[in-house]
Amino acid sequence: MKGLKTVYVCTECEYRSPKWMGKCPSCGAWNSFCEDVEQITPEKESAAKRTSILASATENHAVGFSELEISDYMRQKTGLSELDRVLGGGLVLGSVVLLSGEPGIGKSTLLMQICDALGKSRKVLYISGEESGGQLKLRAKRLGVIGENLFILTETNIENILKETEKISPDVLIVDSIQTIYSSLVNSTPGSVTQVKESALILINKAKACGMSVMMVGHVNKEGSIAGPKVLEHMVDAVLYFEGERQQSYRIIRAIKNRYGSTNEIGVFEMSDKGLIEIENPSQMLLAGRPKNISGNCAVCTLEGTRPIIAEIQALVTPTSFPAPRRTTNGIDYNRMCLTIAVLEKRLGLKFYQNDVYLNVVGGLRLDEPASDIAVAMALISSLTDRIIPDDVIAVGELGLAGECRAVSNLEGRVKEAARLGFTKAIVPYRNVEKRPLDCGNIQILPIRGIYEVLNLMKAKDEA
Ligand SMILES: Nc1ncnc2c1ncn2[C@@H]1O[C@H](COP(=O)(O)OP(=O)(O)O)[C@@H](O)[C@H]1O
Ligand SMILES: [Mg+2]
Incomplete structure (x- = not known):
C-alpha cells in the first residue's frame, strides 16, 4: 500500500528499526523484534479521529482524595471459586484482566463458564473475534451455560465494538482475543504490536471511564510470554496465566500481576467434556x-x-x-x-x-x-x-x-x-x-x- 512501510518493533521497549535485529540496542532484550507496518505520514483526519476516541473515553477531572469512595472496588463473584481466589476474592468492577495461555488450554471455555454466574446480576457482552456465534452457542450448550443477560458480538473492529458497547452498556466485557481486535485508524495488521497496544488502550480507557470490567484473552508466543507489547501487562490490573500439561487434564491458573489481590494464590481445575471442574482439594x-x-x-x-x-x-x-x-x-x-x-x-x-x-x-x-x-x-x-x-x-x-x-x-x-x-x-x-x-x-x-x-x-x- 502507498505510504506504508515495514518496521521491526521491540516488544519489550517498542524501539523501532527498519531491519530485524537479534538484540535490541535500546533495552538489550534478545529476540524481541517483530514485524509491524507503519504509516509514513499519518493522515491528519485519522490522527484527529484517534485522539478524539481516546479523549472521549477518558474525560477526567481531579477529585479530592477524601471524596474518593472505596465502594468503587466492589467485587463480583464469577461462579468459579478457584478463579475468584486467584482474582483476590472476585472480579473487581471496573478492572481490566488479561487472561493468557497456550492455544487449546481452555481460555474461551473458562470465560464462557463464568458468563452464567455474572449474568445473574450483571449484563455481559462477549466479543468474539475468533469464533462465530454458532460455535459459541455450541460450546455454551456443552457447558450447560444458559446465557441470561449475555450478549454476543462477533466483531474485530474496535470502533464498532465501542459503538455496540455504548448501545448495550454492559457491566462486564469479555474480549476473545485482544490479538484479533484492530483499529481502522492504525495502519498495521491485527495482532501487531501497535494494534494490540492501541486496542487495549481504548478498551482500558473505556473500562475506567464507565466502570465496566474487561476480561481479555491474550495469546502467548512460542516462548510462552504474552504476544504483543510488554506494556500490555503494565496497562492492565491483573495478568492471569492459564497453564497445564497438554497430555493431562489438570489446569492451573495463577496471577502474575494483581492490583487487587495476592499473586501467590493458584486455582486448580480439571478439563472435562462439561468444561472446567474446580478442584478444591488439589493435594488429593x-x-x-x-x-x-x-x-x-x-x-x-x-x-x-x-x-x-x-x-x-x-x-x-x-x-x-x-x-x-x-x-x-x-x-x-x-x-x-x-x-x-x-x-x-x-x-x-x-x-x-x-x-x-x-x-x-x-x-x-x-x-x-x-x-x-x-x-x-x-x-x-x-x-x-x-x-x-x-x-x-x-x-x-x-x-x-x-x-x-x-x-x-x-x-x-x-x-x-x-x-x-x-x-x-x-x-x-x-x-x-x-x-x-x-x-x-x-x-x-x-x-x-x-x-x-x-x-x-x-x-x-x-x-x-
Ligand atoms: N467435547 C469436548 N470434550 C472434552 N473436552 C473438550 C471438548 N471440546 C473441547 N474440549 C477441550 O477444550 C479445549 C479447548 O478449549 P478452548 O477454551 O477453546 O481453548 P482456548 O480458548 O484456550 O484456545 C480443548 O483443548 C479440549 O481440551
Ligand atoms: Mg479460544
Whole structure:
C-alpha cells in the first residue's frame, strides 16, 4: 500500500528499526523484534479521529482524595471459586484482566463458564473475534451455560465494538482475543504490536471511564510470554496465566500481576467434556496414583498463597555416560537443585558428580518455595542410595548451605494438611518446634536440625 512501510518493533521497549535485529540496542532484550507496518505520514483526519476516541473515553477531572469512595472496588463473584481466589476474592468492577495461555488450554471455555454466574446480576457482552456465534452457542450448550443477560458480538473492529458497547452498556466485557481486535485508524495488521497496544488502550480507557470490567484473552508466543507489547501487562490490573500439561487434564491458573489481590494464590481445575471442574482439594489429585516402595519419591507440603498443597517430588539419579553429567528439572528451579546437590556432596560426602540427575514435580506444579528443599534433598538421596522413603512420610524445611535445616512459615497449616491426607510422620525443622511443640492430631513429628539427620532417619526406616 502507498505510504506504508515495514518496521521491526521491540516488544519489550517498542524501539523501532527498519531491519530485524537479534538484540535490541535500546533495552538489550534478545529476540524481541517483530514485524509491524507503519504509516509514513499519518493522515491528519485519522490522527484527529484517534485522539478524539481516546479523549472521549477518558474525560477526567481531579477529585479530592477524601471524596474518593472505596465502594468503587466492589467485587463480583464469577461462579468459579478457584478463579475468584486467584482474582483476590472476585472480579473487581471496573478492572481490566488479561487472561493468557497456550492455544487449546481452555481460555474461551473458562470465560464462557463464568458468563452464567455474572449474568445473574450483571449484563455481559462477549466479543468474539475468533469464533462465530454458532460455535459459541455450541460450546455454551456443552457447558450447560444458559446465557441470561449475555450478549454476543462477533466483531474485530474496535470502533464498532465501542459503538455496540455504548448501545448495550454492559457491566462486564469479555474480549476473545485482544490479538484479533484492530483499529481502522492504525495502519498495521491485527495482532501487531501497535494494534494490540492501541486496542487495549481504548478498551482500558473505556473500562475506567464507565466502570465496566474487561476480561481479555491474550495469546502467548512460542516462548510462552504474552504476544504483543510488554506494556500490555503494565496497562492492565491483573495478568492471569492459564497453564497445564497438554497430555493431562489438570489446569492451573495463577496471577502474575494483581492490583487487587495476592499473586501467590493458584486455582486448580480439571478439563472435562462439561468444561472446567474446580478442584478444591488439589493435594488429593496430585497424590493420586503415587507409586509405592520406589526409591526417589518424597512428599512435600508447599504453600500456594494461603493454601497448603501436598506435592510429590521424584528424583532419578543414574550413573552417567557423558563427560559432564546431565541435570534436568521440571517444576523446580534448576539452580536451586544444583545448590542442593552441592550441599549434599560437601556435607554428606555423597557422589552426585558421577551421576545424571532428573528431578520432577508430579502434576505440573511448580515449587518455588525454599521449604521444599529438604524433600528435594531426600528424594535425591533416596534415589542415589536406593533407599525407600515410606509413603506416609512428609518432609518440610529449607536447606542452608551448611547443611542445616531452617525454619519455614505456617508449619502448623502444612502438617495439618498432611495429617488430613493420612500421612503419619512429618519431618520438620527443629527451629520451628523448639519453643512451641506442634499438636496436629495423629501425626508423629520428627524435628531435624540438619540434613545429616535425614540420612539417619531414612536408614532407620529402611532397616525397620
Ligand atoms: N467435547 C469436548 N470434550 C472434552 N473436552 C473438550 C471438548 N471440546 C473441547 N474440549 C477441550 O477444550 C479445549 C479447548 O478449549 P478452548 O477454551 O477453546 O481453548 P482456548 O480458548 O484456550 O484456545 C480443548 O483443548 C479440549 O481440551
Ligand atoms: Mg479460544
